[in-house]
Amino acid sequence: MKAFLDWLSTLSPWLEIPIIIGVFLLAVGVLLFFIEIAPRAGRMYTVIRLAACVLFPLAILWILQSYWWAILAAGALGLLFFWLDYRSKQGAGYLFQLVGFLAPALILLLIGLVFPVIQTFGQSMFNAAGNRFVGLDNFIWIFTQPQGIRTVVNTIVWVLVAPVVSTVIGLVYAYFIDKTRGEKIYKILVFLPMAISFVGASIIWRFMYTARPADAEQIGFVNQILVWLGGSPVPFLQVEPWNTLFLIIVFVWIYTGFAMVVLSAAIKGVPAEQLEAAELDGANAFERFMNVVVPGIRASIVVVLTTIAIASMKIFDIVRTMTAGANNTSVLANEMYSQFRSFEAGRSAAYAVVLFVLVLPLVIYNARQLKAQREVR
16 A cells, blocks of 8 residues: 555645546445445346355455465455355355454454454553563552542542533523524534634633733733632642533533534424423423423433543543643543553553443443443433
């Protein structure tokens, strides 16, 4: 592939354009082959599938300049796929089409997720140099020294506070602006922070939290307001333990828009007849909200909560940009990076494993909720 790109860069732009278009059309043709030709019955299509099962892996491996034995293995694998496809009871081409679509995703999943997880678990059992097995010593170190315990506690605080606050604000906002005049503009204003990266938002809020001496001109917006009200500037990012909550505010500012958009769509799906019936029964606006709207969008609320909880548990950008973990604001992801920069690969991997173990139940629960929603539909 590298040789092809190097060769392409030596050509005239007038030649590069048709070649790139030709490669694109070839990719479209391969996709159409999997969709239209592969599933068809008949001797001719069987022969085409046989040729494709052998030639596609051979061509790909040849382009990647792999070893000959790998090319032969790919050909044998193609023959195996063809045999399985031929014996498939789902119809000609079914298994071939299934493998053709799933194989790239499964390979990427194996290379990008499964193998790194196994490697990280193994690395967490070794010392910094990776040449001596230490067992659970890295995990014991995390949970026996004050900084490690504080890091885990901070992460738990993020998971408990950030999702709840973001979801509550987003839900209330979505309910009260639903079907109001200018609804789209109000939603855009709240959703805009989602368009900003965590690093960009962190820089903005770091300036807003900036504190200068009381007799100097304030450049931080929040401290300027405090001065206008007769107060003194506050170094928000240095005041423990409240500095963690001030970091969480940045996260809430970003993710409230996400919660608002998802829950607003769910609210519009609540049957109007139920709200009208509750109103006729004498329920006020708050009672209709708590007894009709909230139960009607419970599944969406759970999905939003778990999604934001997963994001808050893996938070890194905000903490790293605003405090770098100073003043006891570090979280698991930031400490993992810090240990890696300090050439403590074993401890860094141990932090990654702890983070993985904490995130995994939320991911499984979220997946089950999404599955339950699909079944209801």
